[in-house]
Amino acid sequence: MSEKTRRFSSIFVLLRYKKTSEEIPSQYNFWAESWQRLRSNKMAMFGLITLFCLLFMALVGPWLTPYTYYETHLHLKNQAPSSQFWFGTDELGRDLFTRVWWGARISLLVGIVASFVDLVMGVFYGSLAASIGGKVEEFMMRVADILYSIPYLLVVILLMVVIGSGITTIIIALTITGWISMARIVRGQILQLKQLDFVKAAQTMGASPFRILARHLIPNATGSIIVTVTLTIPTAIFAEAFLSFLGLGIQAPIASWGTMANDGLPALRYYPWRLFFPAGFISLTMLSFNVLGDGLRDAFDPRMRL
């Protein structure tokens, strides 16, 4: 698969530069054209708009109700959704609407921070390996391969057992092996780009390897990096929800969507909304990131349409 992707993107990179020189010589702008393509993709725009709405609600949602996420109303437990409690209440009478948007903050925070750390580590490791080359590169990538062959969630679960639950530990656990796919993609991209004439031209003109990396190689790999980040965020959000669902994640009274789903599971038969609201938002968020990521890939790289 990676072979194939590599082959494809190399074709694409060549075409892209061919296009620059022949068809639209002066006004060609990679970002503007990608944005045009993204805008015409209905699914991707749906994802983008939904994500903005979710983000907005995560920021504003908890303040729209007179309740807090930890305040209990024991005489009002397991209420169905109503005008008083928009999403109903849980077994301690806590308002689910408030808790869902608090959960959105936690889930989005974990997803975005973990992906950002992956991004930094992955770009650093991948570009370092690709620019050093030779035996060192082989060794670095072999290490990455071996780490990659250990199932991601298994590692994360083990780490959570050892370092205990909490938001920080979950982010640490997610990033300890999460950066590897980014590193592999960045390395692959840079190896291809290095073959191109403009890099050779820069070398001939005496640019330092660091300058070539920072000014030529990484900027040209930005498209695939953005796509990878967009598709890493839902993976991280899923991993957090999954861990919390297994009882390993965020601890009470703070709730992420995963913990809320876990709390709602025993009451599924009689109070299904307790599970369906958080579960629905996990799915909606992952869906939005996935369609946006697919759309971005198509937009940056129309040849690689899936």
Add this chain to the structure above:
Amino acid sequence: MIRFLLKKIFILFLSLFMVASLTFALMQMIPGDPFTQEKAVPEEILKAMYHHYGLDQPWYVQYYRYMKGLITFDLGPSFKYQGRTVTEIIREGFPVSMTLGFEALILSIFFGIALGSLAALKHLKWQDHITMVIAVLGISIPSFILATFLQYLISMKFDLLPVARWGSFDHSILPALSLAALPTAFIARLTRSNMVEIMQEDYIQTARSKGLNSFQIVIRHALRNALLPVVTYLGPLTTAILTGSFAVEKIFGIPGLGQWFVMSITNRDYTVIMGTTVFYSAILMLCVLLVDILYCLIDPRIQLINKKVRA
């Protein structure tokens, strides 16, 4: 081919060794020990227990025993369940998980290929769009959410299938469906994108001009080539089904290895955690190796390249 295999097997053992050492190191790093949370136990009994489980030895002796145990498939006793060994737990739970996993695997391969081919044949028509919407939903909805949804809708509301537990084939339908959703979606997308490309090839045009109908073209000519990338996906697919089983077995109360694993985590039953982790990793790496071999066997082009390299 043989050199390639030996190299792969070597890497497999290296990775397994690393996983085993890593789990050992992680378990050593946990503050306290498995008996600390229990009520005040007399000093002597505690000492006897330490001695019984070999915890009074220095870490390198424990490491040596652990490694020796791994080679002889003796994964030690469970800390929480008196008189049970980890090997027994695996022997009991794994067949259940494997049955479920196989069902999910077959479901996802069959439906994935069927949906993907349909989408490719009706490329850019409504069938294609619907299939791809289903596929993106399948990728986005986590298996544990799908599982609860199916359980609620089909078992609780319409009472069509058993709500939980394990036993007959009926019990396995919903869990297998929820585990199969994500791999089905992935395979459908892979098959579609390959098939769309292959349908443009010259030999398909030839087949068409010979007067074959599109069904025959797909079965006899296109599918074979479109399936190659699907084979490479079998490794990640096994991972998805396996990790998915942790939550799905919990939801449906299935006595498989996944449930044992989750329970051992909540119980902090360290020997079981270590044993099952290493076991899971071994299974997954073996699957990846099998896929590599399978790939070489079914794609004659790869062998050709290998021969050339050797010559």
